[in-house]
Amino acid sequence: MANTGWDEFEIGAMLRTFEGEAGDTVGTLQEDRNYTQNSSFSASVADWRIEKPVFNKDFCIDCQFCWVYCPDISIISRDKKMIGIDMDHCKGCGICVEVCPTNPKSLLMFPEQADEESEIANWPAKETKEK
Amino acid sequence: MAFDKMELRDIEVWDGNFAAAQALRQCQIDVVSAYPITPSTPIVEGYSKFLADNYIEGEFVMVESEHAAMSGCIGASAAGGRVATATSSQGFALMVETLYQASGMRLPIILNVVNRALAAPLNVNGDHGDMYLGRDSGWIQLDAYSPQEAYDLNFIAFRVAEDHEIRLPAMVHQDGFMTSHTAQGVHTMDDDTAYSFVGDFKPMNDMLDFEHPVTHGVQTEEDWHYEHKARQHNDLMTKVPTKIEEAFAAFEKLTGRKYNQVEKYDMDDADVAVVCMGTSVETAREVASEMREKGIKAGVVGLRVVRPFPFMEIAAALKDIKAIAALDRSSPNGAAGMLFNEIAGALFNTDSKALLTGYVYGLGGRDLTKKHLTDLYTELQANVDAGKVLTPLQQFIGVRGPKLAFL
Numbered sequence: 001m002a003n004t005g006w007d008e009f010e011i012g013a014m015l016r017t018f019e020g021e022a023g024d025t026v027g028t029l030q031e032d033r034n035y036t037q038n039s040s041f042s043a044s045v046a047d048w049r050i051e052k053p054v055f056n057k058d059f060c061i062d063c064q065f066c067w068v069y070c071p072d073i074s075i076i077s078r079d080k081k082m083i084g085i086d087m088d089h090c091k092g093c094g095i096c097v098e099v100c101p102t103n104p105k106s107l108l109m110f111p112e113q114a115d116e117e118s119e120i121a122n123w124p125a126k127e128t129k130e131k
Numbered sequence: 132m133a134f135d136k137m138e139l140r141d142i143e144v145w146d147g148n149f150a151a152a153q154a155l156r157q158c159q160i161d162v163v164s165a166y167p168i169t170p171s172t173p174i175v176e177g178y179s180k181f182l183a184d185n186y187i188e189g190e191f192v193m194v195e196s197e198h199a200a201m202s203g204c205i206g207a208s209a210a211g212g213r214v215a216t217a218t219s220s221q222g223f224a225l226m227v228e229t230l231y232q233a234s235g236m237r238l239p240i241i242l243n244v245v246n247r248a249l250a251a252p253l254n255v256n257g258d259h260g261d262m263y264l265g266r267d268s269g270w271i272q273l274d275a276y277s278p279q280e281a282y283d284l285n286f287i288a289f290r291v292a293e294d295h296e297i298r299l300p301a302m303v304h305q306d307g308f309m310t311s312h313t314a315q316g317v318h319t320m321d322d323d324t325a326y327s328f329v330g331d332f333k334p335m336n337d338m339l340d341f342e343h344p345v346t347h348g349v350q351t352e353e354d355w356h357y358e359h360k361a362r363q364h365n366d367l368m369t370k371v372p373t374k375i376e377e378a379f380a381a382f383e384k385l386t387g388r389k390y391n392q393v394e395k396y397d398m399d400d401a402d403v404a405v406v407c408m409g410t411s412v413e414t415a416r417e418v419a420s421e422m423r424e425k426g427i428k429a430g431v432v433g434l435r436v437v438r439p440f441p442f443m444e445i446a447a448a449l450k451d452i453k454a455i456a457a458l459d460r461s462s463p464n465g466a467a468g469m470l471f472n473e474i475a476g477a478l479f480n481t482d483s484k485a486l487l488t489g490y491v492y493g494l495g496g497r498d499l500t501k502k503h504l505t506d507l508y509t510e511l512q513a514n515v516d517a518g519k520v521l522t523p524l525q526q527f528i529g530v531r532g533p534k535l536a537f538l
Binding site: 004005006007009010011012013014015016017018021022023 | 235236237238298336341342343344345346347348349351357358359361362363365366
């Protein structure tokens with residue numbers, strides 16, 4: 001693809017989303033879809049990110065707030081259970097952390113190079129509110 | 132939803148605008164997205180009236196500007212419809228940003244451009260400033276000299292533009308007021324014959340094909356942009372002229388009316404020739420015939436296809452001419468005129484020894500009279516007799532004040 005010449009592509013500023021016919025694509029999960037190499041789903045933009053969200057499932061209540069609010073459809077949820085984050089498309093905006101209602105939060109932002117396991121091991125404790 | 136057919140006489144008295152509107156009706160345009168501007172307004176107004184009177188199955192989209200008009204056309208065309216609109220002058224200038232989008236996206240939109248001067252000073256009359264503004268936009272540009280040609284060239288434009296090997300938008304130009312508002316006899320086609328020439332619209336990668344989802348208008352940077360532009364230029368240079376010739380031949384077979392990329396008049400044995408566009412071609416033809424009676428072998432070359440520029444055809448038409456005048460109806464604003472430069476380029480590597488001079492004329496609707504052209508042919512003959520150009524290379528015709536000439 002990257003080496004094809006001017007006479008080797010389809011005309012128009014046009015790209016196809018799927019290989020072949022779309023069929024019942026709507027009823028399938030993203031990982032089961034036949035995306036083309038040109039689809040944005042096939043491309044990683046992970047290097048746009050300087051901070052990343054880390055997910056700690058110990059505190060998650062599966063409220064789906066992060067899934068609803070994520071502007072890049074990068075929260076992976078299956079059967080209404082939060083599974084993790086699509087790190088190929090997450091831009092590190094931090095909105096998921098902002099909307100997370102648990103105490104402590106189930107999602108926190110860390111520098112891109114932070115080690116996930118050690119950050120989860122040192123997760124902040126529950127904040128106590130003074131009455 | 133059915134629509135009614137219209138009974139037309141064999142010859143109708145139409146101005147250029149109404150002729151173009153009738154062509155849009157007979158081609159059964161799906162979407163016209165338009166914003167009015169003098170002198171092109173009656174074209175889209177005509178479509179709208181035909182639509183309201185149930186002569187068309189389509190949509191008329193009223194928008195807030197010419198930029199939005201062409202944007203609407205781009206969306207409708209990408210969605211898979213047969214699309215057209217019309218504009219002039221300032222409206223055309225506002226469309227320019229979207230003109231490049233339409234051609235780069237390879238959408239076969241037809242734009243009727245009723246040529247009008249560009250402000251400032253504001254002016255509603257005809258010159259070719261807007262036509263020249265569009266000449267690098269990647270569109271096919273056809274030029275009509277009369278209402279008949281404005282009618283005919285719309286059909287030819289659709290046939291060429293929509294061909295799947297071409298898929299490029301096309302402009303049909305006519306002179307503001309001189310053509311657009313001057314009623315003449317127009318030989319018509321009946322609705323079925325006219326529609327058969329363009330045929331049913333065949334969509335390509337349309338957005339409404341839900342089985343094959345596509346993204347239109349994508350971004351490419353240094354890795355892909357150049358290849359797309361190269362492909363577009365290649366298709367304009369190599370594929371479009373052939374398809375235009377095929378369409379001209381098919382149209383002649385259907386109607387008996389013959390068009391050529393370069394329209395030659397009395398050129399076979401001519402010594403001197405005027406090259407021009409628009410209504411000036413008809414005036415020049417009349418004067419050329421009169422010059423013949425005075426012993427000057429005068430000819431006229433009219434440019435029918437402005438883009439892609441018929442480089443080889445113009446060189447062939449002018450190869451034996453001794454003195455050529457290139458008439459540009461647009462101020463070059465700091466250069467030789469476009470036609471002067473294109474003709475010079477076409478003849479430069481040939482054996483032609485022609486004496487080439489350029490003339491600027493008719494800005495803002497200023498008349499080009501028979502007297503102007505008589506003097507011009509006389510000047511060309513004087514150049515031939517002297518064996519050299521006796522005047523500056525660029526002169527202004529018909530402007531008040533001291534003689535204006537350069538180069």
